[in-house]
Amino acid sequence: MLMNNDHLALAILTWLEVIFIFAVGLLVLSLVYMYIADVTQTTQTIRKNYPIIGRFRYFFEHLGEFFRQYFFAQDREEMPFNRADRSWVYRAAKNVDSNVGFGSTLNLQQPGTLIFLNSAFPIQEEDALAPAPVTIGPFCTKPYTTQSIFNISAMSYGAISKPAVLALSRGAAKAGCWLNTGEGGLSPYHLEGGCDLVFQIGTAKYGVRDLQGNLNDERLFALGALEQIKMFEIKLSQGAKPGKGGILPAEKVSAEVAEIRGIHPGEASISPNGHRDIRSVQDLLNMVERIRHITGKPVGFKAVMGDKRWLVDLVDEIRQRGIESAPDFITLDSADGGTGAAPQPLIDHVGLPIKESLPWLVSLLRETGLKERIKLIVAGKLITPSMVAWALATGADFVNSARGFMFALGCIQALQCHKNTCPTGITTHNTKLQKGLNPADKAERVASYQHNMTKSVAMIAHSCGLAEPRMLRPEHVHLVMPDGFSVPLPEIQPQALIFRESDSQPNSTLHTS
Template sequence: MMGGLLDFLAQVFVLVIGLVVLAIVVMAILDRFQTHDAIRRNYPVIGRFRHLFTALGEFFRQYFFAMDREEMPFNRAQRHWVNHAAEGGSNTLAFGSTRDLSVPGTPIFVNAAFPPLDDQFASTEPMMIGPTARQPYMAPSFFNISGMSYGAISKPAVQALARGARKAGIWMNTGEGALSPYHLEGGCDIVFQIGTAKYGVQNPDGSLNDDKLRAIAAHDTVKMFELKLAQGAKPGKGGILPAEKITPEIAKIRGIEMGHDSFSPNRHLEIDDFGDLLDMVAHIREVTGKPVGIKTVVGGSEPFEELFRLIIERGEDSAPDFITLDGGEGGTGASPMPLMDLVGMSIREGLLMVSDLRDRHGLKERIRLIASGKLVNPGDVAWALAAGADFVTSARGFMFALGCIQALKCNKNTCPTGITTHNPRFQKGLVVEAKEDRVARYAKAIIKEVETIAHSVGVAEPRLMRRRHVRLVMADGTSRPMNEVFPRGNVVSTMT
């Protein structure tokens, strides 16, 4: 009997080897006679390993080869901090910082010689947005959720973010994908974003539908409206939602068709200049009764100089209630590489420029500045407030809180964590009840740590931090106060 079993196993082994050899021969023939890949044509079978290793390389680098602070767009140290904060664990470290403090541009906060006592802690004060609107918004938090559309992200992701935002007392931006029931069920404060396609509030010809706008504004939890002109990862290009991510429900909410990619126009068709822009802002504010702002990317100083001059001419009431500045380093689910890599000024420069121009025109108390663009850790947020921002919003920080592993599959329907996919198989991994708590803990940790930095530099409220409280590392390794590197009122026009 044992001999029969051995004979059977030998036959199976020979069969397996034969199938392997046959597969190699078939692949060799296919490789040799195909014409689109020179490597496979010249090196049949072996050439296939190049593509395999290329595909796997980014994952091996992430887990085995890259140092904690080497990866892009976010390194392991940044993701590790968000994850620990979201878990509610301690973010204290031992032995010393792993951050290279000699990298030019690195911000270093200036500790006060005699900081306030521990019981004199810094705390965040609410700030009003839209004082001239019929229903101004008293925003409780300086740190909030940036625009992520239902469609770009999944149903459970929207649910977890909305519920977590309510628990943390922060607002959530809908992104340009319209208002879904899952935003509303969370009960959080909502900023409704109107993109160039005007999803959810558009007429068949793409123009703005006032009745749909009023219906959105009728929800008590919808606190503000944001008119998006541009996004950091794709300035000058509209939104892209791949066809494989469009479900019947998403199509209905957005007012689009199934079966093909959905593209937003690269700009609002009825807005040709800053006069038109201010008219549109005023119209939306009149229809909704709520604060209205704009979102854009800084490309230079002259557009903002023109905008602020026009506001002064028309009167401060004509101003947008807030301006959200997205940096050229901002993220998205899908964008052409040239726009993602090469177009748009970094938030590290753009925020300083626009803050100076706004304040020079006497609009500091009228227009709130919201900073966005890779600001996911306490130091990033504290820097933005010191640079002139009134609020900071983050998208990818909250994606990490949801469990994002930076798999770089956002533009496909295969996100392994269920965040940016509508495949039920992957969505099962995102348990809303667990993730909403992670979202809330991350937001609260950011707020607490930024308040800790503010306390260390000697101010009573994070927004009281100024440029003098930050030093920037120079190319020679020394540091200089940020108010000397970027003095107030010293904006150089980029006009030629």
């Protein structure tokens, strides 16, 4: 018996030696191959000058995307979202204690810091009010009324995964907010949760197009008949890439995505950089009226502000046609938006950020008497209560967020959104990566994030002596200037127009300052 055990042990050791020798040989062959490949290639200087060792530079550079936020970045310095802001969203989504101790880590002397002016007599809990309901589209046969101040911004099925859309749809229904479909058309997963939907019509008109890519009235009518779809949004541009259409890489265009969009599977889905049938403010108002007439529901448009003259022309055209012709809402996106894949020059340097564009647009609409008629929805890095409260104080009626709700779904800011390799399963169609995203669990987090956002914005309003968030005004906010001292917001917000006596005439033209 002992002899047999000795033979077995010897056999095992022999096989281990063989495996070890084989592994060493394989390693040596791999190193030889990499050395030859490095010294013979002509595209990367580091690899050629430092064969094998030089590869570690690229490996560590890749790992840096993932580990920078954990080991090197401070709480308030990382981009596009710092750790402090992400942590607040994570806690709000998990519905856990969001209190912090030992003071703020925010530099209150940093230029641009928001300071809300607390009242000596804050609102008591029994005197607090729920957000006031707002009606969009008063001249529609089917206007839309909602109390929600914080909603889910446009993210297309295809750009994000099936379980992500399911979680957002179910979470939006639980929270009582809307979900924007994004330009990729209406999927069954948008409908499954039973939430209110805003159908976005992008430049390629996915979901409402004919074979030539033109707007199809029959498809539009069929969507308008769906009870869940409350509004239609014409996308002119988006924050990540003003002046360029949507980009969905070929590896993310599955057969199902292709069928929903009306395109070929396995081919990149690239939308035109603008609507071919909307080349002027007259065309835009004509399209708004066409969609509104067919569907009977509120219609607006989404745009990033750059050149302001076209908005002045738009207001002038509305004056001539009548207030009924106006879009029912404008979704103003910020140049620092960014869920979509986009060229870096556009992400970094094109379009105006929301802090500059929103006050200007509010001023334009107020001075022309259109602020009540046209509701303002804003988006662009507004993921924390202070930024949402600022937007409401400045004049927004609603706030949309995409990346905030992605964090609620579990996004870790790995910056892999466009590569189909998202490690959290949100922006990938790889089923192995999707399996960790449980729609039922994440729906609860989506709802909790929306609820805690609304609750926290209300807390700011109550501190300012206001009964509910929509009562916030610019005079309740100060902005820290370069000298470290704060200035009342109304003193620094830009004025949109210079009016002359001729402006009151029917054929007058508005002028920018």
